[in-house]
Amino acid sequence: MISEKKTGSSKVAAMSTASIANSIYEELERKIVDGDLDAGDRINENAIAEARGISRGPVREACRLLQQAGLIEFKVNRGFFVRVIELQDVFEIYEVRAALFADAGRRLAETITQDQIDELASLQAQMETAHKAGDNDAVYLLNRRFHELTISFVGNQRMTEIYKSLDKELHIWRKRALILDSNVSNSIEEHQLILDALRGGNRTVCASIFLEHSLAGFHRLQRTMPEQTAKFRRSSNLA
Amino acid sequence: MISEKKTGSSKVAAMSTASIANSIYEELERKIVDGDLDAGDRINENAIAEARGISRGPVREACRLLQQAGLIEFKVNRGFFVRVIELQDVFEIYEVRAALFADAGRRLAETITQDQIDELASLQAQMETAHKAGDNDAVYLLNRRFHELTISFVGNQRMTEIYKSLDKELHIWRKRALILDSNVSNSIEEHQLILDALRGGNRTVCASIFLEHSLAGFHRLQRTMPEQTAKFRRSSNLA
DNA sequence: ATGGCTATTATTGTCGACAATTCGATAATT
């Protein structure tokens, strides 16, 4: 019997979540999020398959997952392309993200525990350290973690997932636009306000502080590129 | 030349969005949403492929789309299964949906046009008619359209999409749980409040009215099955 | 040169086949 166990060629495992499609999915997602693949790039099924010694089937399945996740686009008879995130998309994402974050604030006002606040405060301290050390990349990462952790404390998994997926798209765009939010000191100050508001425990105050902070990044963006964002301003009351 | 133009075998069209995978996707989605496929059911790739005279490749691609859309689950070496929506999911979805709807209300307070209000009022009138005629199914459908149309008026496509996808899941569940919200008259009254609030144009008022209405369905649900929802109540401040 | 037409190549769309795994039923063992 023994059967050689040679799924594919050099495939040892594909064990955990398994199925080649899933690992290809994760790999491509990472490449897109990290910027190894640029917006608009075509996904060459053959190249990916051959490079890994597998066939195109699993690659296409992975692409369908990425398609529905919104990271790539599909054009009949043309293939899959890394999605181009327009400024309009960024605008919309900021809006939805802000709505969710504000709601998180309102709920957390009455449900957050001392341990959770401490955890956030710890992240905040790390951010201050990183900021003083001038490590903007670290600050950027810690900032994202602060938001994610905050919203995760609401205990609504769906809300967290949606928030994360929106943030992922925003991250890709920031990377592309080379806007890694240099104005980090504001962000740190605002986080302090968030912590204070959470300690206060007032729903309305929290909601409003959270909303304000969530929009602050967008406001800075507007200041950075006023000509592009101008046309959107009238169509909304974000600013 | 001429080339016969006979993609596949008896394939006439699949022309518009084309690609068999896409049409299978739509077909399965409809079946799941309509309840032709029950939660927990296994998706038999062979059966689907054979019934349509195609191969399993496109079927699997369609399943990957449905998987990422959250309508079906994937288990390695076991296949795809129609997702089972637990009460916990329902609870979470209501929460997120309410957050989005409340935000929509806040924004619409200052941006909605007279034409848009008229459109909503027209739907509202149809609902009243259907209600008087005792056509609860029609009321249910009109109710969903009322909400979708409302949120679409914000002009944020992403927000609309997310809302719709959440509502879709909720719809499946309602169908399964046979809770088609018999208490429709409340809903109609609340819509009147929404229209009034929109005409008033006050952000805070709109946000609060929208939030309240969005939670009303959940409150009714809680009354219907208090024992199941009780355990969730403490973990949140939805009620 | 250059603009359009044709041949060539690259890539996607779909298929059918086979290996690997799981599921179900029957038989064997305690």
Added chain:
DNA sequence: AATTATCGAATTGTCGACAATAATAGCCAT
């Protein structure tokens, strides 16, 4: 009788091949 082992059928996982379509390069006439 209950549990386990075993075999066979059903189903999934992946592959390689070929047809259809799009992209590219070469050619010709102007």
